Amino acid sequence: MKFIRVNLTAKSIETQDVPQEYAGLGGRALTSCLINSEVPAACDPLGAENKLVFAPGYLSGTPLVNTSRLSIGAKSPLTGGIKESNVGGTAAAALANLAITALIVEGQAAEGAYYFLNVDGDGEASLLDAGECKGMRTYALVEKLTEEFGDKKSITCIGPAGELHLTAASIQTTDLDGRPCRAAGRGGLGAVMGSKGLKALIVERSGKSADALADAGEFKEAAKAYAKAVRADEFSGEIMGELGTAAFVEPINAVGAFPTRNAREGQFEHASKISGENMAKIIKERGGKTTHKGCAQCIIDCSNEYVDADGKYVTSSLEYETIWSMGGMIGNGDLDAVARLDFLCDDIGLDTISTGVAIAVAMDAGYKEFGDGQAAIAMVEEVAAGTEIGKLIGNGPAAVGRHFKHDRVPVMKGQSMAAYDPRAIQGMAVTYATSPMGGDHTAGWVVDQNLEEFGGTLDRFSAEGQVEASRDTQIHMAAVDSVGICDFAQSGLASPEGIANVYKMVAAKSGKPFGEEDWTAMGTRTLKAEREFNRNAGFTSKDDRLPKMFYEEPLPPTNKVVVISDEQMDSTFDF
Numbered sequence: 001m002k003f004i005r006v007n008l009t010a011k012s013i014e015t016q017d018v019p020q021e022y023a024g025l026g027g028r029a030l031t032s033c034l035i036n037s038e039v040p041a042a043c044d045p046l047g048a049e050n051k052l053v054f055a056p057g058y059l060s061g062t063p064l065v066n067t068s069r070l071s072i073g074a075k076s077p078l079t080g081g082i083k084e085s086n087v088g089g090t091a092a093a094a095l096a097n098l099a100i101t102a103l104i105v106e107g108q109a110a111e112g113a114y115y116f117l118n119v120d121g122d123g124e125a126s127l128l129d130a131g132e133c134k135g136m137r138t139y140a141l142v143e144k145l146t147e148e149f150g151d152k153k154s155i156t157c158i159g160p161a162g163e164l165h166l167t168a169a170s171i172q173t174t175d176l177d178g179r180p181c182r183a184a185g186r187g188g189l190g191a192v193m194g195s196k197g198l199k200a201l202i203v204e205r206s207g208k209s210a211d212a213l214a215d216a217g218e219f220k221e222a223a224k225a226y227a228k229a230v231r232a233d234e235f236s237g238e239i240m241g242e243l244g245t246a247a248f249v250e251p252i253n254a255v256g257a258f259p260t261r262n263a264r265e266g267q268f269e270h271a272s273k274i275s276g277e278n279m280a281k282i283i284k285e286r287g288g289k290t291t292h293k294g295c296a297q298c299i300i301d302c303s304n305e306y307v308d309a310d311g312k313y314v315t316s317s318l319e320y321e322t323i324w325s326m327g328g329m330i331g332n333g334d335l336d337a338v339a340r341l342d343f344l345c346d347d348i349g350l351d352t353i354s355t356g357v358a359i360a361v362a363m364d365a366g367y368k369e370f371g372d373g374q375a376a377i378a379m380v381e382e383v384a385a386g387t388e389i390g391k392l393i394g395n396g397p398a399a400v401g402r403h404f405k406h407d408r409v410p411v412m413k414g415q416s417m418a419a420y421d422p423r424a425i426q427g428m429a430v431t432y433a434t435s436p437m438g439g440d441h442t443a444g445w446v447v448d449q450n451l452e453e454f455g456g457t458l459d460r461f462s463a464e465g466q467v468e469a470s471r472d473t474q475i476h477m478a479a480v481d482s483v484g485i486c487d488f489a490q491s492g493l494a495s496p497e498g499i500a501n502v503y504k505m506v507a508a509k510s511g512k513p514f515g516e517e518d519w520t521a522m523g524t525r526t527l528k529a530e531r532e533f534n535r536n537a538g539f540t541s542k543d544d545r546l547p548k549m550f551y552e553e554p555l556p557p558t559n560k561v562v563v564i565s566d567e568q569m570d571s572t573f574d575f
Ligand code: SF4
Pocket: 066, 068, 088, 089, 292, 293, 294, 295, 296, 298, 299, 300, 301, 302, 303, 486, 487, 488, 489
């Protein structure tokens, strides 16, 4: 258990034991508590005072399946508040297997200088000059680094968007095949990495010094039961492997909650062309892969490999949110164009959600026609070229809206909403508005609780019960993000016995009792730290609101608006 602190100003590297105040924390709990404690809330997010923290989940590097989440935290240049963005791939397991609890990147390299941070098989870190890789896109960079360092490395890097400090820049990380297709997309953390002068983090994957388990027998027994539950569940055990998250396109569109043409409508007439079912059909016909293991220790395999008509690789892990942002949101029913846009965003280092919504806002403002997938591809290429329109798109929807003086901009705290329209699922209005992260679906996904089709019991058009559902889910998700379990493996903890298995594993790792109260306390502590940081950064309850389009424009075909009052929004965090 150790922290590695890397200071890019001084070019120094220091290893320290994990301080007592952070004992037992991992993932989001650790990044958020550390950022709140060590980063001045009013600092320039792209300046030397900000810190970029990489922390594997508390259960990463253990025998538990689907624990590949790496939390990355910093002050966000997109929202101006705290940010945690987590990503799968191989980095969390690689760091945890070297007993690295957190890598904390501080300071700032001289302007224009870039470095690699290399962590070898003994867990020793060193800075290497990355000058010759300046400006490289992520796929070419990873290919070069793999040639140089071998294929047993996990590579986490930025592309041109991060180097340009664009606020929709992502941090990309390699999957099990060594492709940089997994993204910590949200919040512009790629720009923070770029501002530090860090081009890539290269971590040895064959480490064997993971933290010892206090009770390995107890841990393995609970981990086995957990994996059994994940396999037995229809969604995680069957549907996700076949269709991935793209399975959501049809049901969300059917209930009119699929934001279309910059959220002017809730249903997309070409949804069947970009659905999970159609994507699987196309991939199979062309000889790609509908099922693909994207992340270490995964038993769900929700990823895929999308190929072109000649069977040539286009992109990997084409997922629901991207299919929406580059599909319905911009009125584009051409799945090949969606796949190309997904690849370009990974390659340039851009969040697909913010980028798609930025394009949608530009189209809504009349810059290009809705539905023009080729125009969208050209706009994303402009980002890498650093042109004026490219910079606008790369800075996300709010920047585009300001430029075109267009006020239909679906962002909360500066970050775009995701693929569930809050007018058709009121609980998502609460999550989008109140999450310290800004518009974010994973922070408190209450879609299942709102849709009868998913077993939900809430009236999705009513405010009743929505605040409670969002609050409880936000607390729960803050804890899930802290232990590092993939969202899609939550079937393993959905039942009382399942979540009890997670408590058992946390206790069996730490050697200290852990139960329901501790789980809630971990989630609550995380949210409190995040909210405190945001308050100190100048956020008030006025920032816990949605743009007026959601309150004033009825969404066809359900023709509903958001009905959650300001008072209800303000009652979300009652702790
Ligand atoms: S289910 Fe998907 S996102 Fe989750 S660990 Fe597996 S491949 Fe990664």
